[in-house]
Amino acid sequence: MPRVALEAVQEAGVVGAGGAGFPTQAKLAGAADTVLINAAECEPLLHKDKEVLREYVDGVVEGTVAGMELVGARRGAIGIKEKYTAVIDLLGKKLPRSIEVAPLRDAYPAGDEFILVYDVLGRVIPPAGIPLHVGTVVMNVETALNIARATARPVTEKFLSVAGAVAQPVTLRVPVGVTLRQCVEAAGGPTVPDAHYLVGGVMMGWLEEDHDALVDKTTGGVVVLPADHVVVRRRRQDWGQIVRIGRSACDQCSFCTELCPRWLLGHPIEPHLAMRSLEFNLVGEANVIGTAFCCECNLCSLYSCPEDLDPKNVCTQNKRRLAREGRRWSDPPLNPRRPELHLENRKAPMARLMYKLGLAQFRNVGPLAENLLPAERVGIKLKQHIGAACEPAVEAGQPVRAGEVVGRPPVQNGKPALGAPVHASIDGVVAEITGGAVWIERP
Numbered sequence: 537m538p539r540v541a542l543e544a545v546q547e548a549g550v551v552g553a554g555g556a557g558f559p560t561q562a563k564l565a566g567a568a569d570t571v572l573i574n575a576a577e578c579e580p581l582l583h584k585d586k587e588v589l590r591e592y593v594d595g596v597v598e599g600t601v602a603g604m605e606l607v608g609a610r611r612g613a614i615g616i617k618e619k620y621t622a623v624i625d626l627l628g629k630k631l632p633r634s635i636e637v638a639p640l641r642d643a644y645p646a647g648d649e650f651i652l653v654y655d656v657l658g659r660v661i662p663p664a665g666i667p668l669h670v671g672t673v674v675m676n677v678e679t680a681l682n683i684a685r686a687t688a689r690p691v692t693e694k695f696l697s698v699a700g701a702v703a704q705p706v707t708l709r710v711p712v713g714v715t716l717r718q719c720v721e722a723a724g725g726p727t728v729p730d731a732h733y734l735v736g737g738v739m740m741g742w743l744e745e746d747h748d749a750l751v752d753k754t755t756g757g758v759v760v761l762p763a764d765h766v767v768v769r770r771r772r773q774d775w776g777q778i779v780r781i782g783r784s785a786c787d788q789c790s791f792c793t794e795l796c797p798r799w800l801l802g803h804p805i806e807p808h809l810a811m812r813s814l815e816f817n818l819v820g821e822a823n824v825i826g827t828a829f830c831c832e833c834n835l836c837s838l839y840s841c842p843e844d845l846d847p848k849n850v851c852t853q854n855k856r857r858l859a860r861e862g863r864r865w866s867d868p869p870l871n872p873r874r875p876e877l878h879l880e881n882r883k884a885p886m887a888r889l890m891y892k893l894g895l896a897q898f899r900n901v902g903p904l905a906e907n908l909l910p911a912e913r914v915g916i917k918l919k920q921h922i923g924a925a926c927e928p929a930v931e932a933g934q935p936v937r938a939g940e941v942v943g944r945p946p947v948q949n950g951k952p953a954l955g956a957p958v959h960a961s962i963d964g965v966v967a968e969i970t971g972g973a974v975w976i977e978r979p
């Protein structure tokens with residue numbers, strides 16, 4: 537009998553806490569020989585995985601072992617930056633023999649699961665594949681902790697780093713459903729007048745205009761930047777500008793491709809070819825079909841391109857268009873020129889990336905705050921995961937306790953749709969159900 541049942545993981549509402557939000561019970565229903573814990577955390581200035589490991593190492597190890605039992609894996613590994621020597625020493629004292637530490641260089645990208653699986657296990661996930669195709673389940677540190685806790689309590693709390701232009705960069709433990717603004721205030725507030733919030737990180741996150749947007753089970757961090765910061769300006773460029781400038785300034789140097797981590801793995805994506813879709817002479821399907829395999833890491837746009845063009849957005853625009861039109865490259869081959877041996881040397885060293893992004897001025901720390909952030913009102917989003925949005929399981933005016941189910945995935949074709957239940961994160965009364973969220977207030 538596994539120490540944690542799959543049903544408990546489902547009922548606790550555990551989903552990928554590293555940003556994707558894939559329902560964990562669905563992932564653990566497969567079979568794999570290895571469970572790989574993703575503690576690589578390569579987004580500049582974010583620290584929550586390292587802090588969770590430091591503070592809750594026993595729970596993370598227990599969740600890893602539980603995950604291994606569920607998928608039948610005999611091997612576990614924790615991929616973590618080699619620079620975090622204190623945490624690695626701590627792990628050395630806690631890990632069973634079946635789980636190893638895999639130290640990683642301080643470079644970007646390291647946390648993309650395709651790259652992590654290759655770096656740690658030497659396995660290449662095929663284009664359009666998932667780690668399970670190479671016998672691997674990848675989980676975030678916090679997801680492993682939530683698995684360990686699943687039998688006793690559902691997911692009602694979230695860890696996230698608040699960094700950048702704030703008075704006290706910090707990693708917070710907050711009730712699910714507080715606002716980003718509350719988190720930034722808990723970090724001492726912005727130190728710039730016109731603060732902009734990048735949610736999920738500078739490289740792969742998004743610019744959130746609504747500072748009262750809600751923290752959900754996937755929110756990993758907020759980086760606060762001033763309006764005139766280069767990263768904010770790049771995010772605010774509209775598509776027309778990107779096309780106009782890209783069309784006239786791309787000289788097809790192909791640096792974007794030479795440093796693209798997916799191309800280096802042998803996947804058929806070549807962003808410099810996608811740039812030709814902006815009406816160069818060589819427009820054609822072959823130039824854009826490979827964009828389906830872009831992981832949107834942003835390295836090409838924010839680091840590789842010497843002209844500061846935006847091949848990442850060109851790739852994502854094409855990728856979405858292909859998806860809308862239902863066109864996919866069936867059985868895409870690995871690039872026969874497969875330059876994967878260069879992968880390690882072509883990653884962006886973190887110090888250089890921080891300098892290039894204008895982030896070197898910020899304090900690169902994020903110690904864990906001890907106490908749970910207090911909250912009088914929370915909004916529990918009904919969709920915090922990949923799959924179907926939950927249906928409310930409560931009504932306005934109903935008293936609820938922290939941990940009580942307030943939404944469940946709908947039943948489709950006689951069984952629950954892919955998803956995860958959501959739970960009240962504070963004691964209180966359901967004030968309203970609106971805007972895709974159940975709002976709970978303390979009386």
Ligand code: SF4
Nearest residue numbers: 786788789790792841
């Ligand atoms: S790196 Fe920039 S200039 Fe060079 S091919 Fe790519 S988009 Fe064009």
Ligand code: SF4
Nearest residue numbers: 796830831833834836
């Ligand atoms: S964002 Fe750019 S570098 Fe990253 S996978 Fe896509 S094309 Fe490659």
